Amino acid sequence: MESYIKLAGITYAYPRSRFALKNIDLSLNRGEITGITGENGSGKTTLGKIIMGILKPDSGSIEIDGVDGKALKLCERGGKIGYAFQNPDRQLFAASVQDEITFPLEIKGLDKKIAQEKAAVLLKRFELNHLKDRVPMRLSRGEKQRLVLAATLAQEPGFLILDEPATGLDRDRKKALYQLMEELAGEGIGLAVISHDLQFIKDHANRIIKLENGEVVDDGC
């Protein structure tokens, strides 16, 4: 499988905290669902944020799609990797569901009509068409998560990092999420699913990475 993200010797310590990520060497591939699991505080979310460039590692290097991570600005990483925060509220900005998908595209210079067509396809795919004029903040948690995913996919990233995507979802929605993950992997998009729900990871991931106290203790490649 095609390697999309390569981490070599990544270490990171939060200021005034004893927690640290230690010597992380990983390669994440396209077309594969990678589950990143571990106890609370094991470093899962920190690792995701380091890959995204939200946190800067103390040492080590990251390569994304063949480009040195240091050469990529946050917005450029956002174009290559989609990131869904644990709390979807943090990623909702617009006054309507449709606008949530179209506004970043329009700001980047895409024609309004093309952006709307793109949004229409995604809204249909994520079963949000009937909510397109609603205020995103007023949606249910599951709907917000789908909207965040739709808006993220509008950027056409090569890789997706989902932080605790199954939180607050009922059984049917979890199943729908899994189907979607499989579809995306089938389309060649890589996925890293950060979750402490080991069962969810075991059931749906092709590969499981386990973190403990900031270290990779198991990588089921």
Next chain:
Amino acid sequence: MAARIDPRTKIVLVLCLTSMVLVVENLAFVVGIGIISIVCALLLGVEVLMLIKRYRRILILILTLSIVQSVFTPDTEVLFEILGIPLLTAKGIAMGVKTFVRMLVILTSGIIMSTSNYRETIQGLIQWKVPYKIAFMTALSLRFIPIFTEEFQDSMVALQLKGVDFTKVPFGKKTQIYVYLITPIILSSLKHAEEIAIAMESRAFGAYPNRVEYLVLKLKGYDYGVMIAAFLLSIIYVWAALII
């Protein structure tokens, strides 16, 4: 002793410092107040590094304002001009320095107040008969400043992760971006306010006109000493600045 000084003493101290720096016009005396405020901050336990860190954040803004103040103050004694337009005058420089020191004293006063726990400061206000609802609102607004700062930073990151490059956004669309940035912050503050209101009401906040307090502050002898000294010295200082 610095850590045990009552927050009310600090309030009196910063009131004296800020009043003096606003009333006094003599440049040397204004600079003197700037030095006194820094000495007070250090005596009250503010670390030099922390002081520099806080100043650094806002120094460029203060300097810019001071330079603008300096450039737009006319005077007959022109020090620097371009095409006959006076850009720097002696009076302008004096005004710029005074503006700089005044803002520095206000900033230092804030740093002095931050050496007290905000709950104690609010308790001090309550014991000075400020209605507890107003005091509590003040406490809440102080408590939420770092949270909103963090949320704003998160929103900036999240927006960039949507592929938006702030440096490349055309000028006309910049305002649009700020609307998108501010919207979630306003909505989240409303949500926070609603949640806090429910939490407070569920604890019977405001159910009775009077409250008893677990934390009661008591002014010590040195508190009175510092307050009286600050008050008297301020009067003498202002008087001296006016007659020289």
